[in-house]
Amino acid sequence: MLPTKPQQIKTALVSISSLYVAGWGIYYLAQETIRRRELASRKRKYPLRAPLLPPHAISSGVRVAERVGVLAHSNSKGTSTKEDQDRIRAQEILKERGLDSNGHVDVVSPPPTPTQGSTWYGGATDTEVSRIHRRFSSLKVLGRYANVVPEWREQGAWEWVAWKLFYSVFYKPRIWWDGGYKADQRTQEGRQKIDMLLPVEKIKWNELFTPPSPDSANSKGPSVPAIRDSKQSSFTWIGQSSCLIQLDGVTILTDPVFGEQPVKTLFSPTRMRPMPCSIHELLANTAIDVVLLTHNHFDHLDIDVLPLIPKHVAFFVPLGLTPLLKQYGVDPKRIVELDWWQQTKLPVTIRVAAKDKGTSSSVTEQRRCFDITAVPASHWSARTGLDTNLTLWNSYAVRVYSEADAAAGSRSGSPPPAPEAKSLFFCGDTGYSPSLFTAIGRALGPFDVACLPIGSYAPRWHMQIMHMHVEESLQVTRDIGSKRAFAMHWGTWAMSDETWDDPYWQLHKGIQQASDSPERLLAVPFGKTFRL
Incomplete structure (x- = not known):
């Protein structure tokens, strides 16, 4: 038949x-x-050996030092003289710190806190920097970008299917999972917990900027707010990875997403909490100089926002993202694509209001140098089922210093003195890799402030290579040598299997267990401004 x-x-x-x-x-x-x-x-080809171990690796022993890649593993064929010297030196340091050769603690002492003057952070020689850059340079395989950290494994769509259609249905039922948020909303005790852990404050614009004067619209100058202090540095969390950051007077907007959902579909989560401001309020009350985009995922890049950004604002983006921005009205001349470890400098003019004026009718202009380096992350990119990893994904190391310091540095042939520069590490979505983050700290650290993701980490068997657990985020603050860090990428949308409040409790648990200052990594309210 x-x-x-x-x-x-x-x-x-x-x-x-x-x-x-x-x-x-x-x-x-x-x-x-x-x-x-x-x-x-x-x-x-490019072993990562540093003349000094990072402080936290020293206190944890040789095993951790080998794991982060600053010592070479021994092998049956013998080791080179350099490797023997490194191992002997490491054992001497450990003995001084009260540890034996296996990293067991003989004398308990708290790990040293990274400081701006530390000799390890940012102390890499030219040879070390070259090794780090080559070891973690971007890699394309069969036309698509690939991760270069040893912890990464290729997942493919089938692992996501296994998570959503099998694990979440049969093993740990969490279909339409919202982290238990709606259940908490239905009880008075739950609502109190939400208000306590995820408070929303209206942004106090007048503390950051002075409004334009009424007659500025008739003048030839721009009708935009002016900053109140030329040395102003602050952090304001808007939601997810959208932050308003000021660094020595330069205003930075990161990963702007202002929609109720990352994607306008039935299956996309909605915001847990109201936003502290709309995009229109933000643009009306601030003077943005720079936008940082880490990657093209919907919860990090809202294309509806792009046409609204003022025409003078510069965009720093990963490789391959220009066509998308150009499609939505961003002039390609304003876009700077950066490969991993690629550095560029942008002159920025900031407008500073006179201290005795209530509006920006009297302003002065000052010049800043915006020095940015793109650094690797353990993640991926996609906006459709066909463009997976066709664009890169970045984190950023930023330094801002005055034009006078920049001129002095260029005349002397050396970079500006570190005490005169304000530094920021803005971390995109990433899994934790000790070798990568230690390399970043060695090459570019320390940092005055860091912004680190702490959510979307469960289930760990699926998420650990692309999103950090809170304990790993705390470890990053030590790896890169940040003085102070702020938590982000949590409490905005339920996009994974942990409960909505678990990142908060895990953060406090980790800080208490390590006897750290809360400023090591601080969970802050939406909309509240913190001066740095």
Whole structure:
């Protein structure tokens, strides 16, 4: 009997689906094979040995030091003289710190706190910097970007399917999971907990900027607010990874997303809490100089916001993101694409209001140098099912200093003196890699302030390579040597399996166990401004 037409259609669909799945499976297998070979080659060519171990690695022992990559592992074929010297020196340091060669504690002492004057952070030689850059340079495999940290493994769509259609249905039922937020909203005790852990404050614009004067619209100058203090540095969390940051008078907007949902669909989560401001309120009350975009995921890039950003604002973005921004009205001349470890400097003119005026009718202009370096992260990019990893994903190390310091540095042939520069580490979505973050601290640290994600980490078997647990975020503050850090990427949308308040409690638990200052990593209210 000949097959009927419905049977033929069914057979064709099954065949096409099988070919599609098999094709992607072969692609991922080839990609992972090539990636692993490249990483093994880089590890041999560019070993990460520093003359001093990072303070937290010293206090934790040789095993941690080897794990973060500042000591080479021994092997059966013997080690080089340099490796022997490193190991002997490490054992001497450990003995001084009260630890044996296996990292066991003989004398308990708290780990040293990173300071701006630390000799390890930012103390890499030119040779070390070259090794770090080559070890963690961006990598394209079969036309798509790939991760370069040893912790990464290729997941593919099937692992997401296993999470959502099997793990979340049968093993740990969490379909339409909102982290228990709606259940808390239904009780008085739950509502009190929400108000306590996720308070929302209206942004006090007048503390940051002076409004334009009524007659400024008739003048030739721009009708925009002016900052109140030329040395002003502050942090304001808007939600998820959207932050308003001021660094020595330069105003930075990061990963702007102002919609109620990341994606306007039935399946997309809605905001847990009202926003402290709308995009229109923000633009009317601030003078933005720079926008930082870490990657193209919907919870980090709201395309509806792009046409609203003033025409003079500069965008710093990962490789490959210019076409999307151009499509939504951003002039390509305003866009600076950065590869990992690529550095660029931008002159910025800030407008400072006179202290004795209530409005910005009398302003002075000052020049700043905005020095930015893109650094790697362990993540991925996509906005559709067809553009996965066609664009890069970044974190950023930023330094801001005055034009006078920049001129002095150029005349002397050396960078501006560190005490005169304000520094920021803005971390995009990333899994934790001790070798990567230690390398960042060694090459670019320390930092005055860091902004670190602490949410979207469960289930760990799926999320750990792309999102950090709170304990790992705390570890990053030590790896990079930040004086102070603020938590973000939590409490905005329920996008993973942890309860909505778990990041908060995990953060306080981690700080108490390590006897750290709360400023090590601080969870702050939406909209509240913190002076730095």
